[in-house]
Amino acid sequence: MQNGHTLIEALASKQNLDTYQLENIGPIEIDKRSSQVLIRSIPPDRTYTDTQFYEVLLSAQSNGTFLFRRYRAENGQPGRESVDIHLTLETLHKLVDTIPTPEKE
Numbered sequence: 001m002q003n004g005h006t007l008i009e010a011l012a013s014k015q016n017l018d019t020y021q022l023e024n025i026g027p028i029e030i031d032k033r034s035s036q037v038l039i040r041s042i043p044p045d046r047t048y049t050d051t052q053f054y055e056v057l058l059s060a061q062s063n064g065t066f067l068f069r070r071y072r073a074e075n076g077q078p079g080r081e082s083v084d085i086h087l088t089l090e091t092l093h094k095l096v097d098t099i100p101t102p103e104k105e
Contacts (some may be wrong), residue, residue, distance in 0.1 A: 025054050035060040050074050052083065068095075 022061055029038040037058045044053035050072055057067040073080040 023054070025056060048075070054085075066096075 005034040023041040023043065023100070025039050026042040027037050028040050028042075037056075039054075039056040039058065041053035042057075044051050052070060052072045055066070055067075055069050060064045070083050070085045070087070072083045076088060
């Protein structure tokens with residue numbers, strides 16, 4: 001990765017990233033100043049009782065970080081809770097390969 005801004009620009013150009021999971025994800029907030037991108041499920045998984053979604057926070061500061069979580073929010077209730085992600089190593093590799101980098105663009 002050349003720098004944080006290059007990663008952010010690459011992600012900003014993507015509408016959806018295939019997670020090989022329950023739903024696609026895409027960038028919803030891009031902060032070029034702090035070299036961070038917030039990515040969420042597009043659309044989230046909604047039922048009559050709750051909404052679940054993936055959230056990824058990418059940061060290109062320092063050595064870079066990749067936080068991948070799944071949340072559940074009960075309809076009509078404030079807040080959200082972290083829930084388990086059922087993920088195989090193969091699926092994780094596919095997900096990481098989906099994230100654009102300057103070398104892939």
